[in-house]
Amino acid sequence: MSYQYILVDQPAEGVGRVRLNRPKALNALSSPLMDEVNEAMLAFNSDPSIGAMILTGDDKAFAAGADIKEMDGMTAIDMLMTVSLIERFEMQRLSKPVIAAVSGYALGGGCEIAMACDMIVASETALFGQPEINLGIIPGAGGTQRLTRAVGKALAMEIMLTDRKLKAEEALHYGLVNRAAPLDEYMDVAISIAQKVARRSQVAIRLTKEAVNKAYEMTLEEGLAFERRNFLVAFGSEDKVEGMRAFIEKRRAEWTNR
Ligand code: DAK
Numbered sequence: 001m002s003y004q005y006i007l008v009d010q011p012a013e014g015v016g017r018v019r020l021n022r023p024k025a026l027n028a029l030s031s032p033l034m035d036e037v038n039e040a041m042l043a044f045n046s047d048p049s050i051g052a053m054i055l056t057g058d059d060k061a062f063a064a065g066a067d068i069k070e071m072d073g074m075t076a077i078d079m080l081m082t083v084s085l086i087e088r089f090e091m092q093r094l095s096k097p098v099i100a101a102v103s104g105y106a107l108g109g110g111c112e113i114a115m116a117c118d119m120i121v122a123s124e125t126a127l128f129g130q131p132e133i134n135l136g137i138i139p140g141a142g143g144t145q146r147l148t149r150a151v152g153k154a155l156a157m158e159i160m161l162t163d164r165k166l167k168a169e170e171a172l173h174y175g176l177v178n179r180a181a182p183l184d185e186y187m188d189v190a191i192s193i194a195q196k197v198a199r200r201s202q203v204a205i206r207l208t209k210e211a212v213n214k215a216y217e218m219t220l221e222e223g224l225a226f227e228r229r230n231f232l233v234a235f236g237s238e239d240k241v242e243g244m245r246a247f248i249e250k251r252r253a254e255w256t257n258r
């Protein structure tokens with residue numbers, strides 16, 4: 001499959017990577033680019049040889065937001081009817097974990113897509129923000145919800161109402177990202193985390209991801225019931241039998257993802 005706005009590869013066994021590739025526009029998330037990301041991520045999600053994915057940009061920009069030049073000429077109804085990734089795409093809905101490797105700008109829709117991933121690795125140059133307020137709009141792809149859950153109401157308000165931007169170290173401090181790493185290391189860190197995920201049972205990984213995401217959407221009681229159900233599904237898997245036998249026999253487990 002050849003793409004115009006993204007690069008797709010497998011930097012390590014079991015790891016699929018999608019790189020946004022519109023450097024001249026700081027990887028602004030145009031509809032055609034979004035459609036390509038959607039297609040590539042869905043393809044990885046249904047490829048049995050892939051256990052985890054990385055979504056990234058380049059060193060200067062993860063993504064500077066939705067494409068303002070595209071949105072400039074659009075009406076609200078155009079926006080409503082546009083089948084764009086930013087409107088429809090939720091990394092969270094993919095069954096396999098997605099790690100955002102963020103360097104440079106992650107603004108507006110860029111920040112929102114990173115937050116919709118399961119983990120974020122930031123380079124030291126990463127800058128997170130929701131500057132929509134400067135354009136007379138508000139975040140529309142999860143910013144008001146995910147950022148608030150991630151960093152708390154007070155800071156989220158400041159970021160969204162005053163365009164305060166968070167550097168990598170601050171983002172780490174406030175729990176928005178998993179790791180902050182030097183520019184020449186952040187991708188290796190992301191790949192290493194993705195490999196750790198990809199080496200596990202895809203059955204158990206999928207059930208875990210699902211249950212963790214429910215923590216945002218359910219009461220504790222409902223969430224615990226959901227977790228118990230997923231636990232029992234995992235307990236009935238062939239990988240459970242293999243995992244426990246491998247432990248007892250002091251060998252590495254050979255997962256069949258069944
Ligand atoms: N869209 C289009 N082009 C962009 C862009 C963007 N978001 N960001 C940068 N570019 C382009 C610039 O126009 C420039 O292009 P040329 O003029 O060279 O043709 C090129 O990238 C380089 O940018 P600059 O010259 O501005 O570079 P600087 O280093 O001086 O500044 C900057 C970098 C990131 C601070 C600056 O470019 C900037 O402020 N960019 C805009 C950031 C921003 O406001 N982002 C939020 C966009 S609004 C929705 C859900 C969500 C959304 C929409 C709909 N629905 C549910 C439907 C999301 C909205 C947003 O993300």
